[in-house]
Amino acid sequence: MRIDVVTIFPEYLAPLELSLIGKARQDGLLDLRVHDLRAFTTDRHRTVDDTPYGGGAGMVMKPEPWAQALAAIAGDRPEGAGKPVLIVPSPAGERFTQALAYELAEEKHLAFACGRYEGIDERVIDWSRDHFDVRPVSLGDYVLNGGEVAVLAMVEAIGRLLPGVVGNPESLVEESHSDGLLEYPVYTKPSVWRDREVPAVLLSGNHGRIAQWRRHEQFRRTAQRRPDLLEGFDAGKLPRADRTEL
């Protein structure tokens, strides 16, 4: 997969040189390129923002540097790739979910546009639709100072799903949201720690009972912490023990 990120703070993306994503880049599983938006300005001061039409506080990101940067990315497509997906982190975007991470992990070419200030001139989003599949995406209902933190999270969530990135693909199967539920609690040695014991079923060696306990814990936790995830969930399909919990 090829990923391009456009930002006025390239150093903000340095953590993507570390750990699993960094190794994926070294192994050639992920071709990630970070571009400084100011490299696409033409004035002496490398200006990327200006005052908003209609008044109001703050500044808006100028359209031309963005069009220059995004045109360069769209014109440099990996072999066989169609229109890249342009993800624009925004509090006004569709919700980023594990399902969307899986969907985007299937793409050959992703681009991320990191807005700052009050955002990017809206005409850039409109212009980009001729060159990209444009997806404004939100991490949640809160406002950051820019898109970079959101890109770090999304690139990690997407990158870890690429074949060969995580050592044991099995570990992707039983994690929160992989099956629409929150993950079950996990324990390791010692079996008693500060007078707290590991649930006995996990020491029983009875794999059927362990699987049933884990499934029950998933539903219990989800009902307690994220009941919204259970909306529309067909309770009739639950094992009887789980049904009593909902």
Ligand SMILES: Nc1nc2cc(Br)ccc2s1
């Ligand atoms: N939650 C989010 N807040 C922001 C703020 C700016 Br400025 C740019 C992108 C995002 S995503």
